[in-house]
Amino acid sequence: MTNDMPDYCVEKLVTARKQHRCSECRRPIQPGEQYRRIFGIWRRDAFAYKQCKECIDVFEQAIDDAVYPEEGPALGCLAEWIMHSYKKSECTPEVLAMLSRWNTYHRTQATERTTS
Numbered sequence: 001m002t003n004d005m006p007d008y009c010v011e012k013l014v015t016a017r018k019q020h021r022c023s024e025c026r027r028p029i030q031p032g033e034q035y036r037r038i039f040g041i042w043r044r045d046a047f048a049y050k051q052c053k054e055c056i057d058v059f060e061q062a063i064d065d066a067v068y069p070e071e072g073p074a075l076g077c078l079a080e081w082i083m084h085s086y087k088k089s090e091c092t093p094e095v096l097a098m099l100s101r102w103n104t105y106h107r108t109q110a111t112e113r114t115t116s
Contacts, residue, residue, distance in 0.1 A: 005070070009040035024055035024078040025098050026105035038075060049075045058082075058098045 014037050020029040029035045029052050036056050038049040051059060059078055062085070066072035073081035079102040082095060091099070 004042055006040035006042045007044075009038065011036055011038040013037075020050050022052040022055055023049040023076045024051055024059065025101035027052060027101045040075075047075070054094065054101075055098055058095050061092070061095070 013034055016029050016031050016033050016035060018031055020035065021027070022029055022035070029050060034053055036051040038051070040047055040049075055078060059073065062078060062081060063069060063072040065085070079099055082091070082099060086095070088096075
């Protein structure tokens, strides 16, 4: 995803009725759990993103830490942005927890690919 501003965007805090996956840390969002749903159109392409409550806080912190909002993380790319923008010593416990969830998901995916 690009950091371009969308032509159209709507975001809403909703309660999950079924299981979803966070677009940032990739962990499952369980039914009954609140998450942010973001729908936007960039260059005539529609995208939908979901952020768990923990990632909402980290994403907002990253936007605040960016010098300019357009330099902040793109949707779906929070972990990568953090790894390139922060030193580990600068990370809050919430940021470290988000990176841990992201790493766990990607390690699991890599293991599944090598065993199948």
